[in-house]
Amino acid sequence: MSAFSRVTDALQAHGSRGRGTAWQCVAHEDRSPSLSVTNGNKGVVINCHAGCPTEDVVSTLGLTMADLFDEPLEKHVRPQVVAEYPYVDEHGEVLLTVKRLEPGYDGERKTFRQYRPDGTAGVKGIRRVLYRLPEVIREAQAGGTILVVEGEKDVDNLAAIGAVATCNIGGAGKWADEYTQFLRGAAEVVVISDRDEPGYKHSAAVATSIHRAGIPVRVLEPARGKDVSDHLAADLGFDALVPVDRTAPPKNDSTNSSEPPERRVPPSTGITGMENEGGGASWEPPIPVPTYQLPPFPTDALGAPLAAWVRAQSESLNVSEDLVAFSALGTVSTALGGRRRIHVKDGWEDENVCLYLLGLAGSSARKTPALDAASAALREQTALLREDRRAEVDENDQKIRIAEAEMATAERLAASGKGSPEDARAVLDTLRDLRDKPGLPKTLVGDVTLEALGKLMGENGGRMGLLESEAGFFKACAGLYGNGRADITLVLKAYSGTGHDIERIMRGSTWMPHTALSIALIVQPGVVEQMEKDNPEFKSSGFLNRFLYSLPAPMPPGSFDTPTVPAAVRDDYNQRIGALFQKVWTAENITTVHLTHDARKRFADFYNEIEQRKAENGDLHDLAEWAGKLCGQILRVAACLTLFDDHGATEINEEGMGRALSLAPYLITHARAAFALMSRDGDGGRKLLRDILDRLRDLADTEGTVTLRKVRESFKGRLATGGGNVDAEAVQEAMEQLEDLGWVAEILAPPRKPGQRGARPSPKYDIHPLILNPPSKETP
Incomplete structure (x- = not known):
């Protein structure tokens, strides 16, 4: 029919x-x-x-x-990665990878996609360099000849015959003058143009840039085919290349035009269950939705005493070493109570030794036990000090009550004319002095409002520690406990240690000349998902940039009979925390810790490196605001580790600085993952991909296909990534990414005739058999 x-x-x-x-x-x-x-x-x-x-x-x-259709539609062929091209820096470290996919998208013969070293798509903020940069630099320094072509495939084919060649990322039209600096010293640069209009324009731009730099340059083109790879495939060598004598390709040169994109079916994978029903094209195993490859916490960097406690406590509680280490660092920072500052150099304001730490872990990660174990010694010391001072505080409270009664009497007599206003003012001065005396000391708070936090800090010399496993603090900062936005000024100031004034109703104002707030929060990731979207002022104020982040991997199932922390390790940790509290927290004055000459040099090298990496082409450009505070945070960590080892230390030596610096790669990688989670897309958009995968089986029709419209409609009025409705554009981008990963394959719609009216049909996708018929869990 x-x-x-x-x-x-x-x-x-x-x-x-x-x-x-x-x-x-x-x-x-x-x-x-x-x-x-x-x-x-x-x-x-x-x-x-x-x-x-x-x-x-x-x-x-x-x-x-x-x-x-009278004839069956050809099956859509999913683009596949056929080649990967790593771009490395001068030292051979991978900056990014370009992947070549064939066939390409939208009917193209090929498509190129760019990825970070951890496999994340998109390379915004990463430094751009020439392909095969180390070989290029060596050849230039040796005064040799360098070939510049349009694509990585051409470079590799030229390298196979012994030539030193390179290209820029992005192909035609993407050359930048900064690339030319790598070619200085070469005896000659030969630009080999592709034989099409974009190729001629590109080669002219490259040659102009190189010529302006004073480097000898000439432009050649293939004698056969479109590019130099075609030229080499025709068994022609370098000597057969011809000078470019035109600015556009000849109109009737059949070798000059690209062949139309082929439509072919990939070979069978040979994997059972990967074939489409109805004899369609075979599927390849899909690529899992990418996740950040996060390094484990470098526990040895903490130093032998603290590392021993972290490992023992981690094993005993079956909690990741990351969370135990963050809990311990938060406790050490609190025990210092803002009574130590770090002098770096003249012109650099002395650094406050307060840490803002944020760990993100699931509901069963034993967050509270980790925090309790780390802070137990500090709570015990605080309780002992409160008991020692209780009689003195009770006596002062009594004097306040008496003075308040005297104040009421003096005011009544002065109002009736039977007493002197001066007597009332004298009683008021006495009452103010009594109220300014500290109450019972407090070092730690949990679920607290910002108003209460300010009051407690004012009563404890401007310092406080907040170690908590619930989301109350973030809710308070977001203004969820009151009307409108919360004022987080105190939290911002207490990071740097600047003074703060608190106005109190009926009790005047409290001036804190110095502030010191230490924070260690371990909360569920859902608390911070899309936080930039829900609370944009958190980012604009620099609030989120003040934190160090940890996203530890889930722990394997534990055992009831976990080992206890050895008594010697436990007692050593408790003694060190106790010494910090007794000798540092209780001190009246703030003292300064300095850097030794060698420590200062190590830190200066790190500072200069971070500045370079923050630049427009650096790998930290996308985290520039956070990275701008990283150097100061490393100083704070170095001070905490040094003073934990020796509470009387007055210097941070090279070894202590080196240990803190060795934490930097961990902190940078985890910060990048945390900011992706807090971004508007949540997890850099990965969670939306997982949300779609979870519902594709239910959305599929009887033929195992689904339309984009149906996927979009499944999100109407729903929250996919922790807040906010999912818009149509985000869903379409997610489907394109899932196609890249091999989970779906778009079915090409028949072409529309010229002048054809009516709305275009919604794009339709085949769904991978593993989604429609997931393997049984019993299958080995």
């Missing part, structure tokens, strides 16, 4: 009235025929003049898009 007969029979069976090419549309209430049904070159063209999508009409008829 022809496709036309198949469609008209279905229309008649559905009760549609019409004949020839005019029929009543079955996708809407249609009293007069508005559906055009005509024969095309290979099949039927359906057009509803009322605007109904063709796929809706076809679906209502109980047909598929393939039924519109």
Whole structure:
């Protein structure tokens, strides 16, 4: 049966009235025929003049898009990675990787995608260099000849015959003058142009840049084919290249034009269950949704005493060493109570020794036990000090009550004329002095409002520690406990240690000349998902940039009979925390810790490195604001580690600085993952990919396909990544990424005829068999 007969029979069976090419549309209430049904070159063209999508009409008829064609539609071939091209710096360290996919998207023969070293798509902020940079630099320094071509494949083919060649990332039109600096010293640079208009324009731009730098340059082109790879494939060598004597390709040169993109079916994978039903193209195993490859915490960097406690406590509680280490660092920072500062150099304001730490872990990660174990010694010391001072504080409270009664009497007598206003003012001065005396000391708070935090800090010399495993603090900062936005000024100031004034109703104001707030929060990742979107002031104020982040991997299932922390290790940790509290926290004055000469040099090298990496082409450019505070945070960590080892230390030596610096790679990688989680997309968009994968099986039709419209509609009014409705553009981008990863494959719609009216059908996708028929968990 022809496709036309198949469609008209279905229309008649559905009760549609019409004949020839005019029929009543079955996708809407249609009293007069508005559906055009005509024969095309290979099949039927359906057009509803009322605007109904063709796929809706076809679906209502109980047909598929393939039924519109006399011959079966060719299966869409999913682009596959056929080559990877690493771009490395001068030392051979990978900066980014370009992947070549064939066939390309949108009918192209090839597509190029760029990825970070950890496999994350997108390279914003990463430094751009020439391909095969180390070889280029060596050849230039030796005064040799360097070839510049348009693509990485051409470079590799030239390298195979012993030539030193390079290209820039992005291909034609993407050359920058900064690339030219790597070619200085070369005896000659030969630019080999592709034989098409973009190629000639690109080679001219490259040659102009090189010429301006005073480097000898000439431009050649292949004698055969479109590019130098075609030239080499024709068994022609370098000597057969010809000078470029035109600015556009010859109009009738068949070797000059690209062949149309081939449509081919990939070979079978040979894996059971990976074939489409109905004998379609075989599927390859899909690529899992990428996750950040986060390094484990470098516990040895803490130094032998603290590392021993972290490992023992981690094993005993079955908690990741990351979370135990963050809990311990938060406790040490709190025990210092802002009574130590770090002098770096003249002109650099002395650094406050306070850490803001944020660990992100699931509900079963034993967050609270880790914090409790780390802070137990500090709580015990605080309780002992409170007991020692209780009698003194109780006596002062009594004096306050007496003074308040005297104040009331003096005011009453002064108002009646029987007493002197001076007597009332004298009692008021006494009352103020009594109220300024500290109450019972407090070092740690948990779920606290910002107003209460300020009050407690004012009563404890401007310092406080906040170690918590619940989200109350973030909720307070977001203003969820009051009306409107919260004022987080105190939290921002207490990071750097600047003074703060608190106005109190009925009690005047409290001036804190110095502030010191230490924070160690270990909360569930969902608390911070899309935080930049929900609380944009957190980013604009620099609040989030003040934190060090940790996203530890989940721990394997634990055992009831975990080992206890050895008594010697436990007692050593408790003694060191106790010494910090007794000798440092209780001190009246702030003292300064200095850097030794060698420590200062190590830190200066690190500072200069971070400045370079923050630059526009550096790998930390996208984290520049956070990285700008990283150097100061490293100083704070170095001070905490040094003073934990020796509470009386007055210097940070090279060894202590080196240990802190060895934490930097961990902190940078985890910060990048945390900011992706807090971004507007949540997890850099990865969670949306997982959300779609979770629902594709339920959304699939009987043929194992799904339309983009149906996926979008499944998110209407729903939250996919922790806050905010998912927009249509985000879903479309996610489907494209899932196609890149091999989970879906778009089914190409038949081409529209010139002048064809009506809305385009929603893109349709085949779904991977592993989603439709997941393997049994019992399968080995």
